[in-house]
Amino acid sequence: MTSKQILLGVSGSIAAYRACDLITALRDAGFSVTVAMTKDAHHFITALTLQSFSGNEVIEDFFALPGRVKPVHIELAKRSDLILIAPASADILAKLAHGFADDVLSCTALASDAPLVIAPAMNEKMYENKFTQENIGRLKAHGAHLVAPIHGHLVCSDQGMGHLAENAAIVAAVKKALLTQRSVSAKKN
Numbered sequence: 001m002t003s004k005q006i007l008l009g010v011s012g013s014i015a016a017y018r019a020c021d022l023i024t025a026l027r028d029a030g031f032s033v034t035v036a037m038t039k040d041a042h043h044f045i046t047a048l049t050l051q052s053f054s055g056n057e058v059i060e061d062f063f064a065l066p067g068r069v070k071p072v073h074i075e076l077a078k079r080s081d082l083i084l085i086a087p088a089s090a091d092i093l094a095k096l097a098h099g100f101a102d103d104v105l106s107c108t109a110l111a112s113d114a115p116l117v118i119a120p121a122m123n124e125k126m127y128e129n130k131f132t133q134e135n136i137g138r139l140k141a142h143g144a145h146l147v148a149p150i151h152g153h154l155v156c157s158d159q160g161m162g163h164l165a166e167n168a169a170i171v172a173a174v175k176k177a178l179l180t181q182r183s184v185s186a187k188k189n
């Protein structure tokens with residue numbers, strides 16, 4: 001059986017450093033992982049690191065020309081069985097909730113009908129902000145699976161709500177989203 005293809009979107013959160021262990025946990029669970037990172041994610045982690053952990057090319061820029069003829073976001077959307085955004089910044093959540101498509105990650109999400117799992121990570125006030133909550137509510141209403149952040153260490157304060165969920169919870173949500181999708185498509189046939 002071929003392994004399911006997970007597109008891991010890494011956005012500009014301090015929790016981006018956690019992506020390495022998350023990739024390992026996803027691979028240990030039998031998934032193949034390709035990373036797409038936002039421009040600002042580069043402030044927190046390198047493409048080289050993510051590529052080394054995932055074993056696959058990291059998609060950073062859909063305007064780059066590494067010998068591709070077809071638009072990379074369309075190819076990625078077609079081949080991904082699930083899109084997981086972890087950590088999901090307030091900014092990427094706002095973009096996804098409103099259909100923005102100005103970078104490779106948001107554009108791929110818009111071009112895909114695969115299940116979407118979002119794992120936000122941010123400052124407590126940012127997470128509780130009504131706009132962030134509205135954006136998450138909107139994404140959930142359209143079928144996205146939320147892996148809620150937890151109370152834990154935040155760089156801006158000692159403790160607070162907004163710490164990226166544990167990897168085990170994120171991997172469990174990915175498995176559940178794929179299973180739910182399978183039972184929905186089984187009912188359709």
Ligand SMILES: Cc1cc2nc3c(=O)[nH]c(=O)nc-3n(C[C@H](O)[C@H](O)[C@H](O)COP(=O)(O)O)c2cc1C
Binds near residue numbers: 010088090092122
């Ligand atoms: C040190 C530092 C840490 C940050 N951590 C977060 C974070 O955890 N979550 C978040 O939503 N934004 C965080 N930001 C702000 C984002 O990096 C910023 O909104 C960025 O434009 C997000 O871009 P992206 O969503 O395209 O990746 C942080 C900024 C700085 C300078």
